[in-house]
Structures are given as C-alpha cells and as structure tokens.
Amino acid sequence: MKKIFKLSLAAASLALIAGGASAGIVSTPHNLTAGGANPGPGPNKQSTTEQICVFCHTPHAANTSATAPLWNKAIPASTGYTTYSTANSSTIDGNVLAVGSVSAACLSCHDGTQAMDNLVNAPGSGGLNAAGSDRNYNWTTGTNKVTGVANLTKDLTNDHPIGIQYCGGGLTGSGATVSGTCADSDFNAVTTKSINGSQVFWVDTTGAGTRSKNDIILYTRTFTGNATGPSVECASCHDPHTDKAGTNSDVNFMRVTTSGSKICLACHTK
Template sequence: MKKIFKLSLTAVALAVIAGSASAQTTGIKSTPHNLTAATGTGPNRQSSTEQICVFCHTPHAANTSASAPLWNKAVPPSTGYTTYSTANSSTIDGQVLSVGSVSAACLSCHDGTQAMDNLVNAPGSGGLVAAGSNRPYTWTVGAETISATSVANLSKDLTNDHPIGIQYCGGGLSGSAAVVSGNCKDGDFVRPVTQNINNTQVFWVDTTNAGSRTKNDIILYTRTFSAGAGPSVECASCHDPHVPSKGSDNIAFMRVTTSGSQICLSCHTK
C-alpha cells in the first residue's frame, strides 16, 4: 500500500508540474508581443536576441519617467497628440488630460514614431544608452516599426480611438481608504471600487467579484484633474499586454472578453 501511495503522490506532483508548465505557455510567449524568431507568433520577429521581455522591460537602468515598471524605452513627449474629445462626441462630460500615465508607455511602441528595437538597455554588456537608441537588430519577419497600415500603429492622431486620460464616468469621484466618495457625473457608468495599496489610492471596475483588484478587472489609473485626484481611463484599463486571447473571439491583450461586448458593458451601462 505504501508503494502505491507513493506512486499516487508522484503522479499528482507530475500533474501539477505539467499544469504549471501549461499555464506558463499561455502568457506573453504566446502573444504578438513576443518578438523573438524562435518562438514568436506575431507579424514582427527578429533574430538578434531571444529575450522576450527586453523590448519593454529591463532589470537595471530603467527609464524612471515612465509610469510602467522597469520601462526599457524612451517615453514620447505628451505634446503632438490629438486625443478624443468633445470634438468627437458632444456627450463627453469628463476632463481629458494630455497623454501621460501608463498610456505614454504603451504609445512608446504604438504611436509609430519610434522603432520597436529602440531600447534604453539592450541585452549584454555595454548596451546602456539612457536616452534610448535604435539597435542594429535583424528582423526576419516584419520591420522595426509597426506597419503604418496596421491598427496597432495608432499614430499620434488618437481621435478615432477610445479616449485615454479621461475622467472615469465624467468625474465627481474621489476616495480614501476603501471608500469611493462622490457620485459619477454621468450615470451611464458602473460605479468603481477603490482601495489603498502601498499608500496609494487605486480604483478599478470590479468584473470578477474577487474582493480585491485583479488583472481581469478594468483597471483605472489615478491622475490629477482640475477637481483633484481621481480615476482615469488609460490604455491599460482595458488591455493587459502580457496575455493571449481571452474568450472565443480570439482577440489578444483584453482584460475582459469582447464576446457579447462584455468589455464595453463592464463600464458602460447600456
């Protein structure tokens, strides 16, 4: 009986390891953000380095001006962008700030002004250029910049894209500890929740009922508006750059599936 019991434990352990390995393969390695030639799946791949994370992150000498962890690219200036505003919709009743926060980090690749291999700290010794520099990488598929005809190239004209840097639900909200104060100026939005994490006020729209913020919630980013600090909608509110497709619609990088417009209805009460 003891031998059978040991074998059973071994089988369980192997199953857990196999399950963990399977879970790991569904991360960024399986998305178009993997730019390596050996395992990349997207339209752009290069053969100069097999490091996946280096095109966004570096463990040392990161760009601290970016509102993204250990950012490895120069962040574009906030000027020169044209954002979605009242010129696009007369129903907008929240303040729209200039491009900033985590959205600036996203646009450092997706506004089409900077090569994808323009890095602050390239792999290997002596690869640091604090201001960022184009690297002489060899691209086996695609090119250094995202194609001008690709939706992934947003350009600096953001008037045909979901607004970013905009007060969630028209503004009117603030918070302290775990309580959201005030009321949404626009009632056609789901009320967010808030929490104090590492002495910082954070807001999110709870889509998981987990009781705490998760990557599958709509993440709101605290920015300073004319009325004070409050929740803002940014690129990463809806997008998680590390995950493959979510749901049967097979659209990558979504925090909530677009099936049945669930991603839209998470915030908009329509």
C-alpha cells in the same frame, strides 16, 4: 514504487508549470522572438535575441520617467498627439488630459514613430543607453516599427479616449480619497480602496470586490482643479501579457471578453 510515483508527480507538476507559462506572453504577438524554443506568433519577429521581456522591461537601469514598471524604452513626448475630445462627442463630462501615465508606455511602440528595438538596456554587457536608442536588430518578419491597425499614429481621435476622467458613480472626499465631483449616470460606479497606502480605482467586473486582471483598471491622475482620481488609459481595457488561451479567447490582450460587448458594457450603461 513510491519513488516512481514521486518522480511522475514531479514531472506532471513541471508540465503544468510549462503549460501555464506557454499560455502567457510567450503565446502573444508581444513575443517578438523568431527562434529558440518559444518563437512568437505575431507579424513582427526578430532573430537577434531570444529574450522576450527585454522589449518592454529591464531589471536594471530602467527609464524612471515611465509610469510602467522597469520600463526599457524611451517615452515619447506628450506633445504632438491629437486626442479624443469634446470635438468628437458633446456629451463628455470628464476632463481630458494630454497623453501620459501608462498610456505613454504603450504608445512608445504603438504610435508608430519609434522602433520596437529602441531599448534603454539591451541584452548583454555594454548595452546601456539611458536615453534609449534603436538597436538595428535583424527583423526576419515584419518591420522594426508597428504597422497596420496596431499603429495608432499620433492622431488618436479615432481611438477610444485615454487620459479621460472616469465619472461613473461620482466620487467625493478629501485627502487620499478625493477624485472631484465628476458624476455621469451613463457609466457604472467605480470601486476604490487604499492598497499599500495608495488610493486605487477600478470597475469591478467579477463581483469579487478585489482588484484583478479581469477588472477595468483605472489609473490615478490629477485633473482640473487638482482633483485626483480615476483615469481611463490604454491598460484599463488591455493587459499586455494576456493571450488567446484564457477566458478572453476572442481578441488578444483584452481584460474583459468582447463577446456580447462585455468589454464595453463593463463601463457603459447602455
């Protein structure tokens, strides 16, 4: 009887693990697989490989020029983009930088210029091309490039600013804590701590005082006057591994729900 109970408990545990896994990236449009046990739900799917993570990450021979970890794609040049600037809003206080940081990794698919199967290290032996190259996979649904509203193009003037200095609350200091003196009362204060010897920044949406996936993550970049501080990037609001099954059930990939405009009000004091 004890043995049966243990087997039943083990089976239940495996079911929970499987359920947890299915609620991750497998259930999002970033799963580009067409076949196998876990086909993707999105508009673009290919049947050449059943690997899911390979379209962004590789455990070996990754592109080290990318800020994103173990990145498996070529990074687009920072030139040629038109960014949101003071031409769009006269009230911008923070410095705006050229496209870079983790946003460049996002745009390696979402500017629509590069194929989603442009990979550095493709599945299988002999698949390495350090510069990245299109693999001409068989796309059974959609195309090999992002289309529609997900294709931001290189004109980013109609998109939320990226590479922009976050000025909520203002931060001053020296050494590891310096971020300049940019302060704007229209934005909530930033939280900052030293983690693993590096100064990190985020807008705390949970009140926990510790950084989590459901906070607005701010990235560290160097602005005018060598001020090192928090920068708003694509992944500040978007988690590429989040699906509709979690608390952000209204829109894919949002760190904070759009219900009641909570994603906006996390930073903007309106």
